[in-house]
Amino acid sequence: MPWLQHKRVGAADVYSLTDGLFRLDGGSMFGSVPKVLWEKVAPADEDNRIQLRSNPLLIQLGGRNILVDTGFWDRGGEKFDQMYAVERDETTFRGLGELGLSPDDIHYVINTHLHFDHCGRNTSLLGEPTFQNARHIVQRQELHDATHPHERSRASYIPETFVPVMEADLFDVVEGETEIVPGVKVLPLPGHNLGQQGVVLESEGEVLVxxxxxLATTAHAPYPYVMGFDLYPVTCLETRKKYLPQWHEQHAIICTPHDPNVAFARLVEGRRGYTLEKMEE
Ligand SMILES: [Zn+2]
Structure with a gap:
């Protein structure tokens, strides 16, 4: 079955795309959670890495094509690809192509943040912006942090993925919660870093986040399942406590950026807090 998966959300069509598989260290992905617990939900390979996926999202609403994240950096070379066990079984572009869309048809790119596994396809092999007709939405804090990295954040930022977008003046820099088109807004979700934003779609009483x-994958829903990669783990916890009850209450459809198997999920409340359960197709 191809990854391209569809949900109707009110008046919007939403497609989960994929830019392929990769792997990261399981311990880093689950922070202080012991391996005996996390490996039940995310089995590790011989190098202790777990399977992840890069999952951009396409929202079509009111005649606008909105691409949320663009995919995984594809110009790191053989060593880079080996380190992350990259498998490009599908790409963002093939997914768009199946929908009859080319990069020129995208009106908005929402960069949740500028880490290379989220904005890797912002630029093409020629080093130019891929989505030439798109306004690229980014938080001011994130653009600042990406252009002023420190020793703990530098490995996540690859200037070739965002500097050409800056130079072509294609960024719309926003601060805080901001409506992009009626029904689609960006929402600051600090913790992983300071300038990360999520996307909330609300149409005809239905909500998708x-x-x-x-929440990097559906396995990350329990409050303490905060990543070692998160720069501000307690902030991450506070952000979760602020929004998960709200999204649960709204019966929101939840899309995570890295789940290897699940495109659309819902929060379920249990005795020990929240989990994410795959929605019926
Ligand atoms: Zn990521």
Whole structure:
């Protein structure tokens, strides 16, 4: 079955795309959670890495094509691809192509943040912006942090993925919660870093949330399942406590950026807090 998966949300059509598989260290992905617990939900390979996926999202609403995240950096070379066990079984572009769309048809790119596994396809092999007709939405904080990295954040930022977009003046820099088109807004979700934003779609009483790395996969829903990669783990916890009850209450469809198997999920409340359960197709 191809990854391209569809949900109707009110008046919007939403497609979960994929830019392929990769792997990261399981311990880093689950922070202080012991391996005996996390490996039940995310089995590790011989290098202790777990399977992840890069899952951009396409929202079509009111005649506008909105791409949320663009995919995984594809110009790192053989060593880079090996380190992350990259498998490009599908790409963002093939997914768009199946829908009859080319990069020129995208009106908005929402960069949840500028880590290379989220904005990797912002630029083409020629080093130019891929989505030439799109306004690229980014938080001011994130653009600042990406252009002023420190020793703990530098490995996540690859300037070739965002500097050409800056130079072509295609960024719309926003601060805080901002409506992009009626029914689609970006929402700051600090913790993974300071400038990360999620996306909330609300149409005809239905709600869908793209969580960015606040919830990297469906396995990350329990409050303490905060990543070692998160720069501000307690902030991440506070952001979760602020929004998960709200999204649960709204019966929101939840899309995570890295689940290897699940495109659309819902929050379920249990004795020990929240989990994410795959929605019926
Ligand atoms: Zn990520």
């Amino acid at each position: 793209y969580t960015a790395d606040l």
